Amino acid sequence: MTTYEKPIPVRDELTEGYWRAAQQGVLVIQRCQDCHFYVHYPRELCPRCLGRNLAFQPVSGRGVVYSYTVMHAALLPGFGPDVPYLCAVVELDEQRGLRMLGNILNAAPGEISIGDPVRVTFVTVAEGVVLPQFLVDGQASGA
């Protein structure tokens, strides 16, 4: 593996379960065990019922493009070979408003639209570091 020159996510007690699951190729999202509300990014309190009984649960990894931007500038070392690339807000199928960020790896700028279906994929970027990213799914954008 070549040297990875982009920032590495910082793992902490709150996010460790998320990163550990990604290493296994599983997308997990916190879910309140009291009111069943999915919560992302990971938090200590459920924003719906203020309960503390949150646990990571596997999700389908499927969703739609809620919004996206085209990154044209390499603002940090390591991004130069990637520009222009797509950074998307993906709304996961499990819950309206449940959104996460990721890059879309299999489409060029101009090839995706808001509402396109996507599915998660996992990219190993360094020893023990696996990032959930997204692929446009199906024929919606010719991918």
Ligand SMILES: [Zn+2]
């Ligand atoms: Zn709750």
